[in-house]
Amino acid sequence: MACPPAIATLTRLLVALSLSFALLVRPAIAQQILRDAETEALFNDISAPIVNAAKMDPRNVQVLLINDKEINAFVAGGQYIWMHSGLITAADNVNQVQGVIAHELGHIEGGHIIRSSEGMKTATGITLLSLVLGAAAIAAGGGEAGMGIMAAGQQAAMGKYLAFSRNQESSADLAGARYLSGAGISGRGSLEFFKKLQNQEYRLAIPQDDSYGRTHPLSGERIAVLTDVYEKDPAWTKPVDSLLTQKFARVKAKLTGFVSDPAQTLQTYPERDQSIPAHYARAYAWHKSAYPDKALQEVDALLAAEPDDPYFLELKGQVLLESGRPVDAIAPLRTAVAKSGNQPLIAALLGHALIASEDSRNFDEAERVLRNAVARDRENPFAWYQLGVVYQQRGDIPRAALATAxxxxxxxxxxxxxxxxxxAMQGLKEGTTDWLRAQDIAMVSRAAIEGQGRKRR
Structure with a gap:
């Protein structure tokens, strides 16, 4: 049966409105997550004092990296801060990244992800009222007037939501400034980063006279407010920690080598640059270009400077392993695991090398290393996959199934x-730790599947 024109219009506008709001609030976490031991250690080091100043527990706050060239960061529920790789490669110094982390912690403290539904509820109420009034006008014969009421209502609703979003951003700015001050960290980097964003707005020809119609205040507006706050703070003139500066330069270089086009990396870090970050970036660029010998030359230059550095040893093992030399990769990776205090991401790579050696004598060590890795970091699909391979090779099919689960x-x-x-449950002894874990996964997965089915109905 065909819908009356007014009802059809009403339905289309409701769908359009719901989709527009979904685009505004949907977390962009579909990109590839980048796990790297050195990068995550840096994030922990630079965020811990800010997290403490925000009265949060550093053990519960995680800063994670996703492969996205956009200069952006966001929170998407829980106490997780998602940093785009493009933000790290665009940042000039570690203090700028600390400013971004402080801002995102302001969103977490303010419960802005949860409260965004409040802004949507208000805006939706305005829209529904205008749609009802508009539909009534159309039904009474005032077609143009009715459509005008609907359009005006939708515009007012969107404006209401955008104003709500801008208020949240301003609140997070001021909260971030408070955390930086409490941690004794200068706000210079925060202002520098907003100026970087402002330059991007200039290049995109975004009008600078009014932030209406935007989810964020204009960078110029934010700079004006924060300059007054930061310049009065005792930490304004405090220099950035030199060790953190060195660590950031290394992480930025290796990330550039990993995500950027190799030719661009070699332009940014030319051969004449013999610094640690330059060797690091070129090692990744050559490895990415399938020139393992050149990559190993750069890694050996790094190890000549710092022979016990676990991350340089990890990179040597990675290049050897991914170049078809798993047996040669085992020794540097073993040392890297030992020097890093059994860092689980590095341990997972060692487990991979031990398995890839195709020597059954290495399987006991591989199992031990991988079990230790997942015990310390369960959120590591790669380690679980490798552990499943070990169990499969040894004929332990139930535990291979559990690792896969x-x-x-x-x-x-x-x-x-x-x-x-x-x-896994069919082959494991009932009541054992592994059987109970398989049962937990089965229950959670079944509930999730049933929940998805209810949503579709």
Missing amino acids: ERYAMQGQDALALRSADA
Whole structure:
């Protein structure tokens, strides 16, 4: 049966409105997550004092990296801060990144992800009222007047939501300034980064006279407010920690080498630059270009400067392993694991090398290393995959299925997680720790599948 014109118009506008709000608040976490031991250690070092100043527990706050060239960061529920790789490569110094972290912590403290539904509720109420009035006008024969009421209502609703979003951003700016002050960290980097964003707005020809119609205040508006706040703070003239500066230069260089086009990396870090960051960037660029010998030359230059550095040893093992030399990769990776205090991401790479050696004598060590890795960091699909391979090679099919279930559950593949967990339970002794873990995964996965089914109905 065909809908009356007024009702059809009403339906289309409701759908359009719901989609527009979904685009505004949907977290962009579909990009590839980049896990790197050195980068995550740096994030912990630079965020811990700010997290403490925000009265949060550093053990509960995680700063994670995603592969996205946009200069952006966001929170998407819980106490997780997502940093785009483009933000790190665009930042000039570690203090700028600290300013971004402080701002995002302001969103977490303010509960802005949860409260965004308040802004949507208000805006939706305005829209629904205008749609009802507009539909009534159309039904009474005033077609143009009715459409005008609907359009005006939708514009007012969107304006209401955008104003709500801008208020949240301004609140997070001031909260971030308070955290930096409490941590004794200068706000210079925060202002520098906003000026960087302002330059981007200039290049995109974004009008600078009015922030109406935007989810964020204009960078110029934010700079004006924060300059007065930061310049009065006792930490304004405090220099940046030199050790953190060195660590950031290394991480930025390796990230540039990993995510950028190799030719661009070699332009940014030319051969005449013999600094540690330059060797680091070129090692990744050459490895990415499939020139393992040149990559190893750069890694050896790094190790000549700092022979016990676990991250340089990790990179040597990675280049050897991914160049088809897993046996040669084992020694540097073993040392890297020892020097890093059994860092789980590095341990997972060692486990991979031990398995890839195809020497059954290495499987006991691989199992031990990988079990230790997942015990310290369960959120590591790669480690669970490698552990499953070890169990499969040794004929322990139930535990291979359990490791696979862990990996699928972590990746949100509920149907596959349920299937693997059920298979594991069939072969494991009931009541054991592994059997109970498989049962937990099965229950959670089944509930998730049933919940998705209810949503579709």
